[in-house]
Amino acid sequence: MNNGSILPLRLAEVSFAAGGRTLIDRISLEIETGPSTIILGANGAGKSVLMRLMHGLLSPSSGRIEWNAPERPGAPRKQAMVFQRPVMLRRSAYANVAYALKIAGIPEPQRGTLVREALESVGLSHLAHRSARVLSGGEQQRLALARAWALHPEVLFLDEPTASLDPSATREIESVIKAFDAAGTKVVMATHNLGQARRLGDEILFLDQGQLVERAPVAQFFGKPQSVQAAAFIKGELPWT
Amino acid sequence: MSEALNTALALLVGLDSKLVEIVLLSLRVSLSAVAISALLGLPVGAAIAVSRFPGRQTVIVVLNALMGLPPVVVGLLVYLLLSRAGPLGPLGILFTPSAMVIAQSILILPIIAALSRQAIEDAWREYEEQLRSLGAGRMDAALTLLWDTRFSLLTTILAGFGRAAAEVGAVMIVGGNIDGVTRVMTTTIALETSKGDLPLALGLGMILIAIVITVNAAAYLTKELAQRRYG
Numbered sequence: 001m002n003n004g005s006i007l008p009l010r011l012a013e014v015s016f017a018a019g020g021r022t023l024i025d026r027i028s029l030e031i032e033t034g035p036s037t038i039i040l041g042a043n044g045a046g047k048s049v050l051m052r053l054m055h056g057l058l059s060p061s062s063g064r065i066e067w068n069a070p071e072r073p074g075a076p077r078k079q080a081m082v083f084q085r086p087v088m089l090r091r092s093a094y095a096n097v098a099y100a101l102k103i104a105g106i107p108e109p110q111r112g113t114l115v116r117e118a119l120e121s122v123g124l125s126h127l128a129h130r131s132a133r134v135l136s137g138g139e140q141q142r143l144a145l146a147r148a149w150a151l152h153p154e155v156l157f158l159d160e161p162t163a164s165l166d167p168s169a170t171r172e173i174e175s176v177i178k179a180f181d182a183a184g185t186k187v188v189m190a191t192h193n194l195g196q197a198r199r200l201g202d203e204i205l206f207l208d209q210g211q212l213v214e215r216a217p218v219a220q221f222f223g224k225p226q227s228v229q230a231a232a233f234i235k236g237e238l239p240w241t
Numbered sequence: 242m243s244e245a246l247n248t249a250l251a252l253l254v255g256l257d258s259k260l261v262e263i264v265l266l267s268l269r270v271s272l273s274a275v276a277i278s279a280l281l282g283l284p285v286g287a288a289i290a291v292s293r294f295p296g297r298q299t300v301i302v303v304l305n306a307l308m309g310l311p312p313v314v315v316g317l318l319v320y321l322l323l324s325r326a327g328p329l330g331p332l333g334i335l336f337t338p339s340a341m342v343i344a345q346s347i348l349i350l351p352i353i354a355a356l357s358r359q360a361i362e363d364a365w366r367e368y369e370e371q372l373r374s375l376g377a378g379r380m381d382a383a384l385t386l387l388w389d390t391r392f393s394l395l396t397t398i399l400a401g402f403g404r405a406a407a408e409v410g411a412v413m414i415v416g417g418n419i420d421g422v423t424r425v426m427t428t429t430i431a432l433e434t435s436k437g438d439l440p441l442a443l444g445l446g447m448i449l450i451a452i453v454i455t456v457n458a459a460a461y462l463t464k465e466l467a468q469r470r471y472g
Contacts, residue, residue, distance in 0.1 A: 057370055077376040087371035090389045090471045103375045133472025
């Protein structure tokens, strides 16, 4: 399995507790290359925490998280994450993408092409020199995706990337996410939106109260959920999607 | 009061060469002190903001407390350092503008460090996950935040300038208020008041306030314009 890829990612009995509450409860799973994975669950089910554990922003209270090729501290990352609320630096859209490349250790002469290509891929070329913080919510989220795109990550984590966006901005974001998938990036996305899970996902990881309750291909999950919790979630959520 | 206003106006209109000299020395000393303190204080503030070490809270409390350093005490300490028998006596800079710059730098260094620490730490809370996700180390983060909070830091630097321009105790002790050498606006005001020339003292006070307001207004406008542009 040592082909230089950072995948698969293995979680063994991973738990995370904070403030006396167990937010992630003994989750074991393996994330492989290929199909896009949707982490589905109600608010507070532990989706965001699980992604942050995988991405290395949090350390598990117990259990192990192992990548096929472990990251060396200080080396450029082969994974990227897009958050629900994008954090933009106080500089132009162009400079925000260039910043990510600089941190990743890409030499200056190569950055320009990569930045332009990334902005092009999310349709923001015309706003390249606009200050990132004055862009609309949807534009900022696309810029966050461009920032990830420029890094050509092997794995892209997305934490409810469209939760605070309107439907048209949501469609734009979803098409960029599909482009990532088509380009061979492994997409791991948290959402509580069933329609989005269907549109973008190949397989579903269903979380409930910090536990991994069910893992199934999309069609199977929505057609014949195996657990009561998943069935209830699908039923309860349908009117709202 | 109206006599004071007249005196102030007369001083200004006449561009009394002595007055100009005093005002320029005041600005030179305080601006130099601000520059030195910013150069040292901003990196210190940023470093404390993004790092975690044992005793960090104690350091923050002490730093915040030092914002209230009494100028006369700073003046006295610098005086002891620079006096002929003191460890830095051989430099021979007591009763020179350099001594005044040193004293004011010490006085406002904690202000700039403490206020910038607060501003940068607030920003760090917002940026931390994103920067760590990109793989930025503590050093990268500190530099990025210094640049990204530049508009708030301008206010921090102004607070330092205001303190330096307004204090009298430290410059009086280490400068000695020597006519034509180390006499600045605040020490002149103190001297004229004790001599009983209240209109002159008040007039100078008005000029001092006008300068501080002008500097702040300029900085505020710069900040507003920049913030509108960069968000």
